[in-house]
Ligand code: SF4
């Protein structure tokens with residue numbers, strides 16, 4: 001059992017993109033946001049419509065980036081973010097968290113890791129899910 005859980009941990013680790021520099025370096029190539037401006041007030045999390053589904057709240061995502069914790073790139077949160085800009089509108093430090101989430105997704109996709117796996121969908125689900133949902137999914141999740 002312990003071996004099995006170690007294996008799945010290793011498999012998850014393998015999917016964390018290997019970066020040559022820090023997360024901040026990578027982010028700076030993709031967006032201009034000064035993540036060090038975040039003072040962890042949690043306003044972004046308070047207004048996020050998807051907070052109940054997220055494994056890290058938006059402020060925790062920021063904290064991970066600041067601490068160079070690359071496991072944030074395995075977080076469900078960056079894929080669940082619907083780019084609604086509520087957090088960006090409300091952040092007292094004018095941080096565009098939406099842009100940061102997008103940049104984190106780009107970092108993953110540039111490592112040739114696709115987050116879309118349709119193999120688990122049943123034929124019935126494939127028939128009933130709106131085509132637009134598939135298009136949006138592919139636009140966002142496939143590099
Ligand atoms: S609202 Fe802005 S300052 Fe507050 S935790 Fe979120 S990102 Fe940080």
Ligand code: SF4
Pocket residue numbers: 044047048049050058080081082083084085086087088097098101
């Ligand atoms: S942009 Fe993303 S993180 Fe921000 S409030 Fe909307 S869904 Fe949540």
